[in-house]
Amino acid sequence: MRTADPDLHRRRSGEIAIAAARVFLAKGFHGASMQDVSREAGVSMGLLYRYFEDKAALIAAAATIDRAPLLAEIAALADITDPVAGLENLLADMVNVAGEPGYIDLVTEVAAEACRNPRVAAVLQEDERALHTALVAALSSHQAAGRLSADADLPSFALLYLTLADALALRLRFEPGQSITALIGPFSPSIRSLQP
Numbered sequence: 001m002r003t004a005d006p007d008l009h010r011r012r013s014g015e016i017a018i019a020a021a022r023v024f025l026a027k028g029f030h031g032a033s034m035q036d037v038s039r040e041a042g043v044s045m046g047l048l049y050r051y052f053e054d055k056a057a058l059i060a061a062a063a064t065i066d067r068a069p070l071l072a073e074i075a076a077l078a079d080i081t082d083p084v085a086g087l088e089n090l091l092a093d094m095v096n097v098a099g100e101p102g103y104i105d106l107v108t109e110v111a112a113e114a115c116r117n118p119r120v121a122a123v124l125q126e127d128e129r130a131l132h133t134a135l136v137a138a139l140s141s142h143q144a145a146g147r148l149s150a151d152a153d154l155p156s157f158a159l160l161y162l163t164l165a166d167a168l169a170l171r172l173r174f175e176p177g178q179s180i181t182a183l184i185g186p187f188s189p190s191i192r193s194l195q196p
Contacts, residue, residue, distance in 0.1 A: 013051045016041045017061035020052075025102045029059055029113050060123035063110040066097070067127055074131065077138035083147055087191045091165055091184050098169030105173070107166075132158050139194075148194045157194065 019041035023032045034055060038048045052058045073090060080086045098104055114121040135158040142148045168183050 009051075012043075013061065014065065016043065016048065016051055017058070017065045020058045021062040021065060021102075021106055024059070024062055024109060025106055029055070029109060034058070056117055056119045059110065059113055059117070059120050062106065063114075063120065063123060064127050066103075067130070070094070070097075071130065071134050074134040074138055077135075078141045081147075083139065083142040084191055084195055087161070087194075088184065088188060091161070091168075091187065091191075092180050094165040095168045095172060095180050095183060098165075098172060104169055107169075128162070131162055135161065146196060149196045152194050157190075160190075 016037070020032075020037045023036045023040050026032075027036065032055075034048060035045065037058060038045050041048065052061065073093065077083060077086045077090065098107070110120065110124065114124045132155070136154050139148060139152075139154045139158065143150060143152060143154060148154075164187055171183065172178055172180070
């Protein structure tokens, strides 16, 4: 009897989710079929259903394919010596990634689907909680070390910071060619206000 290979499963499900994202971008969630995803991913329908039980599961996977690297980058904030510079760099990275072709279109499509589909909404809510929790944890370590103000309301700041990143990414989608530095510049004083 074959034993499951968790690395292979994770890698293959990620590849299928990326293929699904391409199909969803091209056809929208409602215009795309499981067969379209199967064809784009180069897998049989049986294998597709072994990884994803239905289209809602595929949408949820496509909605979160970018989160592991972002969570790692947020966690890395805890290990740097200048958290303010780290926050400014992270914000620029988040907006820059969102400027990649199709990224905001997919995010917008996912958000619209979350308004209609409670399963997708639950995945997005959990995803946002994970980002918020990770950011607060990283900043809390700096606050405990005295590198950030003891009075700073880190949960509120983290919520505003993540909301701003989403809004700036959307702005970049509709005003291409904007300088990311110019977009995030006005928020720098708010980030610097965290300094002790």
